[in-house]
Amino acid sequence: MDRNIRVERLIETPIEQQEIEIVERKGIGHPDSIADGLAETVSRALCNLYNDTCGTILHHNTDQVEIVAGRSAPAYKGGDLISPIYVLLNGRATNEFEGKVIATDTTAIEAARIFLKETIPNINPEKHIIVDCKLGAGSTDLQDVFKRGRAPLANDTSFGVGFAPLSETENLTYTTERFMLETLKKRGLAAIGEDIKVMGFREGNAINLTIACAIIGKYVDDLDSYLSIKEEITEKILDRSAKYTDRDVNVIVNAADNIEKGSVYLTVTGTSAEMGDDGSVGRGNRCNGLITPHRPMSMEAASGKNPINHSGKIYNLVSNKIAHEVTKKVPGIQDIYIRILSCIGRPIDQPLVASAQIIPEDGADMTLIEREATVIMDEWLADITRITEMLAEGTIKTF
Amino acid sequence: MDRNIRVERLIETPIEQQEIEIVERKGIGHPDSIADGLAETVSRALCNLYNDTCGTILHHNTDQVEIVAGRSAPAYKGGDLISPIYVLLNGRATNEFEGKVIATDTTAIEAARIFLKETIPNINPEKHIIVDCKLGAGSTDLQDVFKRGRAPLANDTSFGVGFAPLSETENLTYTTERFMLETLKKRGLAAIGEDIKVMGFREGNAINLTIACAIIGKYVDDLDSYLSIKEEITEKILDRSAKYTDRDVNVIVNAADNIEKGSVYLTVTGTSAEMGDDGSVGRGNRCNGLITPHRPMSMEAASGKNPINHSGKIYNLVSNKIAHEVTKKVPGIQDIYIRILSCIGRPIDQPLVASAQIIPEDGADMTLIEREATVIMDEWLADITRITEMLAEGTIKTF
């Protein structure tokens, strides 16, 4: 079995030692993330529908979700939407198989509406959202019918990338958004909206976290209350950051607020999609949840792509899995970069190349690293259909 | 005050004495009626919104609702929709007034979704329907702002018509649909869908009621069960009809069924909008709930038209009101036909002409009839804004 696995030593200033680092995370309520989330949710719902009704996953791509922003009139203690957020579920899905029609459209709509209710709880789905669906009819090439353990043929010539470990700034950027939603919001700061954007910027040993956070008007009494919420968020993030880094951390929340004019980042629902900010699949976070311009990235819009033979999606996911497993199991690695390239029509367990670039620690045994990394890469590629299963189960994230 | 009221004696074979009569009623779940119902519901919701937020009703026309049919896989004991029914709320509504923005779009969507749930209870609004909204921004001419008792200026040169009383066949056609939904369905025949079309055809003294009735699969076990439901419906309608007419009544339900092929009128939701039948405003019943080719009719799509100064809508409604009141209060009338024509820019209480054509009974006092009919017509026209109020309250029907 030819996998063309190539492990290469890379000479490079490790990320932590570079002067400047820029990292971005778009939180789950950012319009681009909502689009990604819907695309992947609909794909997962279709996987389950296909498994239930046909015993296998059929071909589909639901990666063309569009969020067209609404229009809102936010207010302290309340506010309402004037025009709804318009969600277009787009793409293609097999809706006939062996003479049976399959309820792809209605399944997609239901899954999308449930996702929106769960993800942005302050949206009233009966009046604030239009979920439209224009899934075209796709067809399933029988040779690509998903069978556990047998690799289907790559749909295209494309690549995936991954790296590990996350740098301190990357980690902080990622976890700050999670902390705000999972901890601060749940422990009383209900005003925190799901639309959070964290821009991490490290300059030497100073880390700046510039945070845009939609504040939900109905939980805020007035401008004073707004300001004290911002202050509390800032302090809590500073406290938390101190536990995770020795570097100086600076936090700014909603830098564009103009207090004199009373112009602040207030929303009705907690997402800027209610007022002017559209969203698209594939414009936001990469599969590891971050945008990292100084690291290898793929442009692939992974969310919503078919999980069977879309090599771009699958290779991005498996590259990150490999990178993390290698750094965890193999000692002596500072940074590892994985790139995997498919060839259209060739089984996806046999890429054109699977490359690892490794920056070893001083004195590390590169021969050992190479051997062990190769084994791990080979195992993941041999078991590539496991990624498909994890996607159908929802146990792996795409954004 | 010039109302140009004209009462004329009409020489004409009264409808009951004509050989042939054709009458149609599209029930509330027929796609065209759903469109009418949504158009009027949205208009009413906007009236209430405007009254609440601005103290008066502002300009709007919501009469462009489109129902694009879905695709279904009906089955005994169940079935599901493959593709949803797409509902487009279209038209125009004032969304800014005296510096205030008004939540017309979200109000329209919410009202439409509630209407659909109530009207077609077997639709699952979370997966079977897309409610889209493309209400354009309208504007309100200040001189037309609604004030009780002061007639606004007609928006156009258009007319309304009405007649009374209903003939026996008209009555039977209308009430048969009501009886099926309000009595039969509620007393156990849950399988009766809301999409009922009754075609009444009288030939001399024989009345044929050809009924198309969507049957809801989940309440039906199998073909035998379907057939016995049809039989029960047929018998109950025959029994009931016998109480209301001495003519021979013949009832046929779902004439297109092909029992051998097992091809019958089975649905998932109770409306043919789930499978292939689109609907539009203004194509179905006239304001009196019927389509009557042998009677004066207007082409006006009344549902959803603005209730303030849309003369076509208002004159159709008031014409029917007048016709019924005159036949009720003035003795000696066999048939009365009302036609009222507006002149654009002239107050709607001053039509270009308000005409009554009357077929008196033998020996009736035509002078008396003329005088009393004129009084009633004058009163209704003088109090024309009452129609606007009844529309906002929902106490008058448009289809």
Place this chain on the structure above:
Amino acid sequence: MDRNIRVERLIETPIEQQEIEIVERKGIGHPDSIADGLAETVSRALCNLYNDTCGTILHHNTDQVEIVAGRSAPAYKGGDLISPIYVLLNGRATNEFEGKVIATDTTAIEAARIFLKETIPNINPEKHIIVDCKLGAGSTDLQDVFKRGRAPLANDTSFGVGFAPLSETENLTYTTERFMLETLKKRGLAAIGEDIKVMGFREGNAINLTIACAIIGKYVDDLDSYLSIKEEITEKILDRSAKYTDRDVNVIVNAADNIEKGSVYLTVTGTSAEMGDDGSVGRGNRCNGLITPHRPMSMEAASGKNPINHSGKIYNLVSNKIAHEVTKKVPGIQDIYIRILSCIGRPIDQPLVASAQIIPEDGADMTLIEREATVIMDEWLADITRITEMLAEGTIKTF
């Protein structure tokens, strides 16, 4: 062959002797007429496509066209559209037949764009119009495949109506619109837009023609020029009318103009669809080109309905054909009303009833009339597929 042809003498004041008559014609550029025209044009283009590629006409219904108005900034000597007119081609069409795919969507779009260019020449189709197409996939029941001379089965229980001859007011209303476009516009009054609405109202021996006519700004220099164009139109129509009737004729053009405010009916393109007026199929003229509330009418949206077995469409057209032929060939008829009712599933040459109501002239031989009318009705019904052919050829009008 049972056609259940019934001829009945009707006692009724003939229309010319009634006191009041109201007649309306919406010209070819009225938004509702544009919708009708597009629906029928697309149907005809599909008929030709089907004939060319499959040798027969396949099933389709293209009667759900919607015109959503644009937004314009009209001006003397120029003006432009701000937002385009949106045209939605909707309905259903068979796009696969005997293993062949058929280019229904692209054919529909091309036909619609050509129709719009020809019908409203001052529209710039590259920037003023969006032609969208959401034709659903239909299917063709093989037993309905069109074969010359063999009547297909009725698609539904529905009816058509027709009458003849046109009254003087009806005639004048109809021909005035034609005269404005075909004569006045072509002979120099280029400013006349295609969106003309004529409301004819006869009160005794006085006929009022209230005309709304979109004036095209680029052919008008200023307000004075506008007023003299209106004056010329008015005079020319009065001159012409005098040749066709001895009654007094009164003509008002653009009654809603407010000269002091300079508010007049100026457009960029010649249709009010450019600014606020939406259009739908089936809301305008009946198959004879008129709306006549005092005459039998059907609510059928004939334009765009399939020309093979849609009994509502076919019976409306054939009813008018019959009415005109009978009045032309059979002496002694003042008014004739035709109504034909289909039964779903029964061949369309065998209606449930084909009724003629006749008001004879004094002294006419009713027995003879009855016999000859019956023959003519029978011939038309026997040759009912001729209507289908005329529709495919475009030699019969639906609005």
Place this chain on the structure above:
Amino acid sequence: MDRNIRVERLIETPIEQQEIEIVERKGIGHPDSIADGLAETVSRALCNLYNDTCGTILHHNTDQVEIVAGRSAPAYKGGDLISPIYVLLNGRATNEFEGKVIATDTTAIEAARIFLKETIPNINPEKHIIVDCKLGAGSTDLQDVFKRGRAPLANDTSFGVGFAPLSETENLTYTTERFMLETLKKRGLAAIGEDIKVMGFREGNAINLTIACAIIGKYVDDLDSYLSIKEEITEKILDRSAKYTDRDVNVIVNAADNIEKGSVYLTVTGTSAEMGDDGSVGRGNRCNGLITPHRPMSMEAASGKNPINHSGKIYNLVSNKIAHEVTKKVPGIQDIYIRILSCIGRPIDQPLVASAQIIPEDGADMTLIEREATVIMDEWLADITRITEMLAEGTIKTF
């Protein structure tokens, strides 16, 4: 003026010396590139419209274009589209300014239709395309009104990246697509479609160019003709490549073709958007025309973003300009990476940081490089509004 310019020496294996390189270019007819091209074309048309009517560029973002694929029946010597390609122009644009309405929608549609005709000449715009437009109304903050030389305030906290020079593989990948369209197609290979995707993959000293190229059926007689066209393309590219690199070059065109089955990459129009491949803005090439996973990249969808104060767009463009100018003017640089980060609300000529990472050649004078690079960066930032002008003129590419 604080620009926080930071120049840093980077220790890194230069790209040419790394073992593996992966580079991708999506040609101008790839659905994602069509989306990018439309987004940018519409933005440019609006810039010109605003300049003409208001004397300045007003706020807009037209970066939400969606291409929904059509359905085609390609054939040798011909073929046709069954369903059209649907293009949605989405985003926001100021359509009122100082009391004037601005024809943004119609201008956008016209620009888009012209672009499509020029970019994909084998598309028939009268039947193969729907150009829909749902540009929301935006508004222009007066402080951001574009004035030459005065830097507006950043719209967001975002960054841009750039690098230079292109590696040999990057160069070859980019120019191969250009060569195919600009040279081969123009010199007789008319069958080459505009939808070309080149995947460059270097493994040591072997460069593989995997090319997917839509072939236009009407210029191809049969399968043999198709194969000889492929052969000619392959040879011409090999010949040309030999002039630009000493490395071994391998070229594969349309790897997924299955000759036995006769299944090849044939199209009607030259783009896969005609059959199943949707397109979105921002998923394809970065501002330098390439996707380069081993190089710093931004996720920014630059095309269609407003050219005045959208820091993400402007910084990506200026970063590439800086990188190229520095490598051209300053000797001794192997690779340079530029990253610029904005702060919302701060003038865009004063970024939070402007970082250059430089891999010098052996023996280069890093102090000199640092000084000169700083000067060039400062100049470009000081003159940042020049980028806005170049965008309005169309003299700078975004994809």
